[in-house]
Amino acid sequence: MPEFDLSVDICGVTWKNPIATASGTFNFRESSRYYRVSDLGCITTKGVSREPWGGNETPKIAETRSGMLNSIGLENRGVEMYIDHDLKPLKEAGATVMANVAGHTIVEYCSVAERLAKTAVDLLEINISCPNVKEGGIAFGTDKTAAAELVTRVKKVSGAKPVIVKLSPNVTDITEIALAVERAGADGLSLINTLKGMRIDLNTGKPVLANGSGGLSGPAIHPVAVWMVYETARVCRIPIIGMGGVMTGADALELMLAGAKAVAVGTAALIDPVAPTRILGELAGLLRK
Ligand code: SIN
Secondary structure, three states, rough: OOOOOEEEEEEOOEEEOEEOOOOOOOOOOOOOOOOOHOOOOEEEEEEEEEOOOOOOOOOOOOEEEEEEEOOOOOOOOOHHHHHHHHHHHHHOOOOOOEEEEEEOOOOHHHHHHHHHHHOOOOOEEEEEEOOOOOOOOOHHOHHHHHHHHHHHHHHOOOOOOOEEEEEOOOOOOOOHHHHHHHHOOEEEEEEEOOEEEEHHHHOOEEEEEEEEEEEEHHHHHHHHHHHHHHHHHHHOOOEEEEOOOOOOHHHHHHHHHOOOOEEOOHHHHOOOOOOHHHHHHHHHHHHOO
């Protein structure tokens, strides 16, 4: 771990360092075999909804030449199970935790935010960018009026918990949505979620993923993330958590130079569970240099 102070303030919450896990790519039982989860700046957990969601049919994952496609469909056990079985052990282990919040409707998002406001969770990440569900998710993230309305309503029920809004790259101009949610009261932004994509099986002529399309992540999308963070940081004042294809400390630093205050590691951790701490060490080395 770095021997100098790398702490950052994210919306009033002190992170030990600027490296977080990205939603949906962290498993406590697996990761804690390799590192102390409290060594990272923040653990962002998988999208959680009011009731359990079954997710999409398999296959839900496909490799691509420079990344992967996923179409999980926000499969999760619902907020009550999340509080007891995910949040509690993470807080007991000393982690700073950001809960990724999902819903089909504004009422559903608000129910989860209101419930989590009464827990030890540190931050809420409102997921308006999942490309794999028919209602909610990206439907809010591609419409600035709907996104702003959702944020206004979530802010009313989330108490003192900072509200970070996770943005989609699947838009013409990400700064329009970013500005709309900032004006609606968002405390921070996280970007980018995955880019919508598809692979076709040459033998069947059919999409590889059961859902047809999925979200592309991994190194292929890193330059897109750098560009979108850069554009957003030029117009927004609230802190940005940058993510998208971060595989090395240099990739993380690049996002920070583009304007991110912190960086999340996602797909890299699915290849190598220690990637977040390795990337933290590499980032510290580059900063020292
Ligand atoms: C999924 O669960 O399908 C992915 C989540 C996301 O892209 O936000």
